[in-house]
Amino acid sequence: MGNERKTERLVRNFLSEQGYANNDNVIIEEQASDNPRIDKLLKQASKTGKGKGYPEFIITFKNQPQNIIAVECKASVAKHESKERNDFKNYAVDGALLYASYLKDGFNVIAIAVSGETEREVRVSHFLWLQGKHTYKDISDKNFLDPASLFKIVEKQSQPLREEELVKKAIEYNELLHSYSIPEVERCTVISSILVALQDQGFANSFNTYHDDNNPEDYNPNDDLIKALLSACETVLKRNKIDAEKQEVILREYGKIKSNHKLQNRVITVARKDERNTVLRDLILDVMTSIMPYIENNVYDILGKFYTQFIRYAGSDSKTGLVLTPPHITDLFCDLAEINENDIVLDPCCGTGGFLVSAMKVMIAKAGNDLQKHKRIKSEQLVGIEQRPDMFSHACSNMMMRGDGKSHIHFGDCFSSENIAIAKAAKPTKALLNPPYDVGEVGQLEFVENSLECLEKGGICVAICQMSVAVSAKSNVVDVRMRILEKHRLEAVLSVPDDLFYPVGVVTCILVFKAKEPHSSSKKTFFGYFRDDGFIKQKHQGRIDPKNQWNEIRSDWTSAYWNKESIPGLSVVKHVSGSDEWCAEAYMDTDYSIVTKQVFENTVKEFAVYQITTGPKDG
Secondary structure, three states, X not given: OOOHHHHHHHHHHHHHHOOOOOOOOEEEEEOOOOOHHHHHHOOOOOOOOOOOOOOOEEEEEOOOXXXXXXXXXXXXXXXXXXXXXXXXXXXXXXXXXXXXXXXXOOOEEEEEEEEOOOOXXXXXXXXXXXXXXXXXXXXXXXXXXXXXHHHHHHHXXXXXXXXXXXXXXXXXXXXXXXXXXXXXXXXHHHHHHHHHHOOOHHHHHHHHHOOOOOOOOOOOHHHHHHHHHHHXXXXXXXXXXXXXXXXXXXXXXXXHHHHOHXXXXXXXXXXXXXXXXXXXXXXXXXXXXXXXXXXXXXXXXXXXXXXXXXXXXXXXXXXXXXXXXXXXXXXXXXXXXXXXXXXXXXXXXXXXXXXXXXXXXHHHHHOOOOHHXXXXXXXXXXXXXXXXXXXXXXXXXXXXXXXXXXXXXXXXXXXXXXXXXXXXXXXXXXXXXXXXXXXXXXXXXXXXXXXXXXXXXXOXXXXXXXXXXXXXXXXXXXHHHHHHHHHOEEEEEEEOOOOOOOOOOOOEEXXXXXXXXXXXXXXXXXXXXXXXXXOEEEOOOEEEOOOOOHHHHHHHHHHHHHHOOOEOOOEEEEOOOOOOOOOHHHOOOOOHHHOOXXXXXXXXXXXXXXXXXXXXXXX
């Protein structure tokens, strides 16, 4: 007969090795608890179904009071887990899950089952039961994990808002601010500053107190509210170790709120009637209750998705050259560039940081549970440059709200000698970019060329540009294309959906280059006709994927690209030079069986619009 005390000694050794023991933040209790909350939850948790029951170890955390670990032990590995996981008395997994089913009413529970008497034979299983959820999730790690790694799992597994709910919330805030005649670019600044300020607990606890029914008539609570908001932003930026120069740029941008009369005035006119102005207070309250729980639970990815969606609707403007890349395309860029955990990723016109965020997610996923590697990725392997102060502010806060990543976001022109030197010094291996479209075809190509010059030899550059960059026969455009090919190889050009940037109308393509390896006439380039990504335009929701087709489409696209396959209707490989058209449509055979009268008429209309908008060709 086995000795369960030996198994318990193994667990104590694990707790010591993984940093639980002698940690002021960790409380370890055995087969009982002095915590009345835990005691109450376990009052009916006996394995026999009567009275109280306790696991062998209960572990709580002073700095993470919402999380708890329950460890159940069995001496024999044969008693590790039953088939149905419902023999609570005799099996370690079954018992651990029983206790988790009670504790989940008050905590995020990590249930750990340990069986065996020696380190050689020991079995360890982890399960996560999130607070209030109806079921648990298996965690694949078989080794006893340290607290930081377990908290990371809780963060990753916490259920996010659905994508469409994020879009609705972003649109709701945009429409609210629009109804008060607040310009698009200022809306981004307002939301960004609120998201940052609410990370200061003092501000979160007090912002609601400025508007009091007993305030005198000559007192304007919005003056003090805005001052408190900006002060909180400064506190959060300092706490996150944003350097002084970057703080100055960000706070100067946020400071524009002070001159926004719709938010600052004591009264506001609604339906021809003057009312007390609580617009800013009410918006802060809604953000705190609807969005901030995802920061408080460290679900940075969810907050970042909301932030990206908001800026897409408030900040995209083709007239100013700002067209924000949809998240599913920034993820596709990582596939095309074959991002790995050791890459150094550069975005020389990073806007709100969308490409860097997607790259960071991929790199961290490929690094597994190595938290030190995660830290290096965030602090050393992501390099962004942005010259618009508003977008620079959004990029810094966007990355900061994901827990780090802001250290190498630089303010200024990516063509300046100083920033070129900074970019080259980082030794980037991949460049991902969406250049501004108001600089014209030549300007967009020069952004690509500049990125290629900053990359290490053999590095990959992926850029999304206007289609005219790839097909224009204008002599100045052709000259730049040929100049680029003298030093760098054109790997692929992908035609993407015309309404990809909805609500902004712009036709684009994705260009993929290999840096510092001259283009050869003997090597073919891949051209993809990637016009259907499964997304459709939906009123009040933007472009959505209602049939969940994107993952399968993405797999088909990347497989064809990686294998350089010619697939009828999807892709073709072709020898090209700088003077040729760089688009799949120029080289693919047409399947006339699918050309209906309606398709023909629509195509003629689209071509006519293209001719009008791009102007006459020269050369």
